Amino acid sequence: FKAIVKDDLENLAVPLPLLPEQKAIAHILSTVDEAIQNTNEIIEKIERLKKGLMQELLTKGIGHKEFKDTEIGRIPKEWEVVKLESIVDIRGSKKLSIPENVAFIPMDLVPDSNIYCKFEVRPKNRVRSFVYCEAGDLLLAKITPCFENGKQGIVPDNIPGRFALATTEVFPIIAKGIHRLFLFYLLKYPKYRKILEYSMRGTTGRQRVPRGALMRLKVPLPSRDEQEKI
Numbered sequence: 001f002k003a004i005v006k007d008d009l010e011n012l013a014v015p016l017p018l019l020p021e022q023k024a025i026a027h028i029l030s031t032v033d034e035a036i037q038n039t040n041e042i043i044e045k046i047e048r049l050k051k052g053l054m055q056e057l058l059t060k061g062i063g064h065k066e067f068k069d070t071e072i073g074r075i076p077k078e079w080e081v082v083k084l085e086s087i088v089d090i091r092g093s094k095k096l097s098i099p100e101n102v103a104f105i106p107m108d109l110v111p112d113s114n115i116y117c118k119f120e121v122r123p124k125n126r127v128r129s130f131v132y133c134e135a136g137d138l139l140l141a142k143i144t145p146c147f148e149n150g151k152q153g154i155v156p157d158n159i160p161g162r163f164a165l166a167t168t169e170v171f172p173i174i175a176k177g178i179h180r181l182f183l184f185y186l187l188k189y190p191k192y193r194k195i196l197e198y199s200m201r202g203t204t205g206r207q208r209v210p211r212g213a214l215m216r217l218k219v220p221l222p223s224r225d226e227q228e229k230i
Helices: 002-011 019-060 180-188 190-198 211-216 224-229
Strands: 067-070 073-076 080-083 088-090 101-105 120-123 131-134 138-141 152-154 163-166 170-175 218-221
Touching: 019 073, 019 180, 088 211, 131 170, 138 180, 152 180, 170 180, 180 190
Parallel strands: 101 163
Antiparallel strands: 067 073, 080 218, 088 170, 101 120, 131 163, 138 152, 138 170
């Protein structure tokens, strides 16, 4: 095998410009690489800033002076502690007439770092199993390693017919008594993700977050106005 590879390399023909053009090409490509590296460093700094802001805003809120100790830690005095089941629903199955082509959200289109899911339009005969969801629902991955990787996203408003079919490995969550973006960031917060991660059940490699554990999760609840500001 090594002899074959060596022979291939020895016979490999490559274009060879004049030295000045080689230098010019190398300069252009190295400039692009440096720009990519600088951009990645900026993104990493912004990510660290966002994590710090989440820690501050989801535990101390905006402008509070008085705090209280609760079962989920120290929070502003005006905030409540609630179970998710009191402020969200998990969408159930629905009898519907599926059109010939339908919006579908597979797991690979549920983001791990963006807010909104993407979707693809499939013939209905290519959708064998699914959960039903509507525009504005929050899809939370429940299976390992997708959950641990932070996969969750909101179904976008521009989805055809304002509904979609999604992978069965997500919970389609309806925000009732909570701002949906505030809920999005609560479920992104490492403290609450770890609680749900510890609740996962199932065989190795196929563990899932139980529905009951999700609905019993205790979270802080500011006023609606403060949720929107955060």
